Amino acid sequence: MNSIITQSLARSYTYQEYRNQVATLLKEGKSTGNEQSEDLTHYSELNEVRMNRLDKTMVVPAENIKRLEEINSEMIWLVISEGWCGDAAQILPIINKMAEQSEKIDLKIVFRDENEELMNLFLTNRTKSIPKLIVLDKNTLEVLGDFGPRPTEAKQLILDYKATHGVVDETAKTELQKWYLHDKGLSTQREILNLVS
Structure with a gap:
């Protein structure tokens, strides 16, 4: 596992580099990943707008900042993602x-x-669901925990929708985006903080 993590870290990007990579591909009419389609490019374009908005508006509440400042061991937060x-x-x-x-x-x-x-190494119910945050000890690369692909309440929303409708369609995706909008990132922050503190 250590060698796989080391190889992936060698291919990793900072947040800004990741954003630049996605934006550059979009200028060429492409999305990230092995598969290319109009749908994936369309989702990537939507996501660019969402991420730009969240970069400007997302707030970490003071009590969460305090908990983050209290972290005493060095960590790498390695996220698996696609645009x-x-x-x-x-x-x-x-x-x-x-x-x-x-x-x-x-x-x-x-x-x-x-x-x-x-x-x-980090499948969710045998699927390659993303994003997946892997929390690593910076010195040993030991896996301290992982989070994803979405907060518990959002997972439940999708499970309930699928149980009722038998499928995850555009309506389900819209409901999920609304959930994220109302939650303002607080569930994600809480679950990650519980993992690392």
Whole structure:
């Protein structure tokens, strides 16, 4: 596992580098990842707008900043993501804002399709669901925990919708985006803080 994590870290991006990579591909009419389609490019464009808005508006409350400042061991927060992923667009800006609050946290992002071996170590119900945050000890690269692909309440929303309608369709995705909008990143912050503190 250590060698896979080391290889992925060597291919990782800072938050700004990740954003630049996605934006550059969009200028070429492409999305990130191995698969290319109009839908994935469209989702990537939507996500760019969402992430730009969240970068400006996302707030880490004072009590969460305090908890982040109290982290006493150095960590790498390694996130597996893709530009077309709606959950990643909602969660990555939050993770970035949290990481900015502590000198002990080094945020790194990798693309799922370029890091299949890493993704296979962190499957959700045997699926390659993203985003996936892997919390690592910076010195040993020991995995301290992981979070994702979405907060518990958002997971339940999708499970309930699928149980009722038998499918996750555009309506479900819209409901999920509304949930994120109302939650303002607080569930994600709470779950990640419980993982790292």
